[in-house]
Amino acid sequence: MSPDEYCQQKAAQSGSSFYYSFLFLPQARRRAITALYAFCREVDDVVDESTDDMVARSKLGWWRKEVQAMLANQPTHPVTKALLPHMADYQLDGAHMLAIIDGMEMDLNQTRYLDFNALQKYCWHVAGVVGILSASIFGITNPQTREFAEKLGLAFQMTNIIRDVGEDTRKGRIYLPVNELQQFNVTAADILNARHSTQFETLMQFQYERAQKLYEEAFALLPPEDRKAQRTGLIMAAIYRALLVEIQRDGFHVLNQRISLTPIRKLWLAWKTYVRG
Incomplete structure (x- = not known):
């Protein structure tokens, strides 16, 4: 399964209302937004599906390192591999990606x-x-x-x-x-x-x-x-x-x-x- 296919599957499985809006985008932009959505789902699932806060914090810490690895052109996860080509094309800010993870961690703190x-x-x-x-x-x-x-x-x-x-x-x-x-x-x-x-x-x-x-x-x-x-x-x-x-x-x-x-x-x-x- 390619990184793009992984993200597509992640988005389709969610049943989200957002998925229907992606259908009308040109192919390149659709791949980019699907990868971004898959990233959001991945980090959100860390908190929603974990029964141990320490495990969830550890996983979010891994995702922070993975975003930094992506920004250094060395992604290892299918989602970050799918996102990487679009970061420069659409001027996506890595700090914003990290801010999303910070938001997920807020659910563990408050x-x-x-x-x-x-x-x-x-x-x-x-x-x-x-x-x-x-x-x-x-x-x-x-x-x-x-x-x-x-x-x-x-x-x-x-x-x-x-x-x-x-x-x-x-x-x-x-x-x-x-x-x-x-x-x-x-x-x-x-x-x-x-x-x-x-x-x-x-x-x-x-x-x-x-x-x-x-x-x-x-x-x-x-x-x-x-x-x-x-x-x-x-x-x-x-x-x-x-x-x-x-x-x-x-x-x-x-x-x-x-x-x-x-x-x-x-x-x-x-x-x-x-x-x-």
Whole structure:
């Protein structure tokens, strides 16, 4: 199996909404974004699949060394081998790759966030940076496009947090800010015990409105001259916003189930967004 085939398999197996947006890219850019996505999956899986924090830290340390080896033109892993040719082509910053790993390690160091400002720092590492790298692969002529991509990454991460409240809690993490739980009279015990309530719905409506505002702020930052190049990001946004609306329509019943869109709906949204340009 070639490095590119390994990354393709990793991306396809994930079933992620992102995968559908990659389908409309030219071949070279599709290989690059698939390799980047596979890298993100690899380091994310280190934390999600490990039951021992020391083992997870050791593996993340290995990935840091592997990124440095890739930057020195000596990669050993299929993902970094697949990424290497694209680093210079799309001006990808190795420091951003390391920042993603730092974000994964934050999950080993911290399971709660006092307020949204603190949560945003985490989101920058695990999503904002990914947005910037992705936008570089898609094509940038105006530097402001990086701001669009960073903000869009934050919107995606907030959508993930809303969708995965129950699942994350079962892993020992509550990303909803502590001060906002207090504001809406929802306790950590309520979430841990999957107690759905009117207060919880109000809290989640607040998170929903914030996420929608982040999408609008991101779109306002996208320069017209880069809109066509960034269609893949817009496809991702169409799918994620549709998911966000679906979660709201379902009454935010996210404590004991994972709400998702069907593959055919994701594909339809991707096609519709691509055609619209």
